[in-house]
Amino acid sequence: MTPANPKSVPWYESAVIYVVDVKSYCDSNGDGWGDLRGLISRLDHVQDLGVDVLWLQPIYASPFQDNGYDVADYLRIDPRLGNDADFDALMDAARERGLRVILDLPLNHTSNQHAWFQQARADRHSEYRDYYLWRETLPENPSPYVVFGEKQNGRNWAFDEQAGQYYFHTFYPFQPDLNMANPAVARAQHEVARFWLRRGVSGFRLDAVPFLYEDTSSLEAIPDPHRFLRDLYRVVRAENPEAILLAEANKEPHELRPYFGENGDEMQLLLNFYQCNHLFLGMARGMAEPIQRGWNELPEIPRDGQWANFLRNHDELSLDRLSESERQEVFAAFAPDPYMQVYGRGIRRRLAPMLGGDVRRLKLAYSLLLSLQGTPVLTCGEEIGLGDDLSLPEREAARTPMQWSDAPGGGFSSAPRDQMVRPVVEEGPFGYRQLNVEAQRRDPESLLCFIREALAVYKRNPELGRGQASFFDSGHPGVLGHRVEDGNAVLVLHNLRGEPLEGQLEDAAGLRPLLSDGQSVWSGGTRVQLAPYGFYWFEKEAR
Template sequence: MAIDDYWYKNAVIYCLNVATYMDCNGDGIGDFEGLSRRFDYLAALGVTCVWLQPFGCSPNRDNGYDISDYYGVTPRFGTSGDFVECMNTAQALGLRVVVDLVANHTSIDHPWFQSARADPRSPYRDWYVWADKRPRNHAQGTVFPPGQKTTWTRDKKAGQYYFHRFYEHQADLNTHHPAYREELYKIMGYWLQLGVSGFRMDAVPFLVERKGANVKPVKDFALLQEMRRFLQWRARDAILLAEANVPANESMHYFGDEGDRLQMMLNFPVNQRLYYAFATHDPKPLKRALRDTIGKVPRDAQWVQFLRSHDELDLGRLTEEQRAKVFNVFAPDPAMRLYNRGIRRRLAPMLGNDRRRLELAYSLLFSLPGTPMIQYGDEIGMGEDLSLNEREATRTPMQWTDEPHGGFTSAKKSVLPVYRFRKAAMISLHNFSDAAQTLHLKVREKGGERLIDLIGSEHSRAGPRGSHEIALDGYGYRWFRIGGVDETLIRASY
């Protein structure tokens, strides 16, 4: 199932919520017309792919992840016609668009659930997961502790308990039901026809899990293969990007040994160890995470590297001791913490609004193997509002100007140049300490006696013993190239 176009491997992804990005009609809520007017900013920033969070019809109890209509758009953002015009604008600027596909659950207000609860003979009854009695383990596996107490809630009208991995207003779908899967592919086909370049899916480990009161929760990855097969048939260059916060040794189950499942996954193992390195100045766990993830993926697959996302900074895969160290540095106030595992803060405030540390972080993001993803507002150093509830602290409106309710105006000019050299390798060095360091580096690759500075002009020649002496400021970083031919290398030879 080889893909025709590996565009996603060279992409820069930008995640945003239409509701909080740009309001065009003055109603205080972002809309598609406002987003369309800001696509030129994103293109100038160097973004090549925009990830849109849910924009379908929804009661909006969970930022649109409580979907009530898979085929429409919420009137808060505009009409389906506005969405199509938005897509046309993006395509004219060379921007691809990936949209959130909420495939694991629906709102309890969705017509499917309303039909299912009203009549046990409804064709939608088995699209959800029911039990006559609340299972003994109903309090296990909650996603949002301590507020979420159970994963099974009684519906009076149905006379049964329904399963919900997330909030009780989000009923889990029986994702192994054949009729639901057929409908899922119709939904995917609809949005592909409107020009999207793929789908980002939330909580994929739950999506592939077999669900039920007396069912062993084994994971069946056939669904991912079927979804990928459908994409290959309908749009060969469309992708599946997943959130699957699993240990690195389980990632191949999601990519598929033959690369026939997901094309992209957010790299949580690296993300969590990255913050541990920032907090402790100890990069060893980060190095292990990189070894465990990079290079162990099929040809068609790619990791997505990120610093922050729209959710809390999830530290659940760290040890308790490691997590405590990160909390102590980046979330010293308990009000900054969430669900006993995460931090509800933006990137810039966590790093003390220290430009050196922010530049170090972004240098890592853009030099690690994989596709970089930026959360809206992080490019301008936006902060959080801890007075807001839970994850809403980091989901405040984008700041565009210095006017009321704004805060920032951007220059439409690229910030980071892109260097491409044939037959060349790159070395990136990063100092996680605030103290200056000197590194003695031996480069064994051919041409390693010369290192060409890709950002500045401080090229390096190996000393008599074949070692380069590289100075790094506190939180400093250097990018070097090995090999290749250009004028800089020729001048350095004399």
């Protein structure tokens, strides 16, 4: 196999994406909310980490009843986060550091405070009435797809007193769904995309993409469900030929391929929920088979399509791609108490507490993430093993602020604790006095230093982003052996168990060590003595 022509390789295939919840990242003015100026002050950390792309979670005007995914105005920055000048300053500062910026864009629904909905509910003859989905009476099945159970009143229809009708909401009642069959809605959303692309962003992460065209309300009757995605792709590429669309589409493997488009003309990247589920199942069992099976069941995708791999994000760790018995195995391993679980399908903990704060297991997990072919996605705080606060409701538990130092407020904010957007973790091994960026910078064995080193190795070996992944017999069911090849190849062994194991390579000729846990031993042959939760990466040059 010959190496791909670098000029033909899309930039996102060897990029690293870093997700930032601006309001929880760094507070520049002491009001308890992180803001754009605070993010600017921490861009040197982002650059030093080795990432390429900032994915900003919603920064639009919002009541923030659902972490900003309840948008009240797509064209206005929430004043608690900053203003237009702050955004322009962020774009300039990011550009100076070689960082791209993409925005989270929830298009399936708005806040009930959005001007569109306010005008729609006030007047049945308003042009905005048909922006949403209305009924005079409840349908026979008022709960076709309840995402959050009783948290959304157990159904998908809510009565609006002012409108005198029921409206449809896939998610919470304060998030009415937009009518995707209405061409005026698509035109308005295209204008939103153009607005931000013209301000310099490099694309969008699209929230809840399946619900943009799956007619769970039975009212939309969209004749060509993928037309909206194709049209959006054309709008985005017309403004910026290098811009990307990254989709949240948590579906079964056979349902994923269409999101890329028949001709690769819809999404460029899909978040890899399916592989994430099977990676956690493999770690729970200490077995390579689920990880290998999960990968092999993924569909073939277009040449310019890409999987965006991740371990945790700002939501629950949704395990709905596993069977019920498999899900219970993962719960037992990583969230044994019911209060650690949510919605009957997910875990509301961050990764570090799930793994007991064991740095060996954390390094193993990130080694898996970075060595499985694709574009890795890290959520802010993962680089230091940030903890969680299970006293907070639902998914809020895994959205606590970044911890920069052992100063009061963890360096996130100088505001009193009760004025912070969310409280900083104070007590225990994940409290900010023990766990913070400054402390880990000084510790060469820290998770932060390892992730920085591993990202550097990832960037020096672009085949990890754009190559072809395959698996080989490692000689032990608890050891995952895989390779990623695009001319040159990277071969990796991972010990998924807490005991020393021997891993077997196919061929030792031409191998060069790239990265390891520091305790595993390779003496030049085909056998590698892997420490508990150990791993070893090798480079093999093309002949």
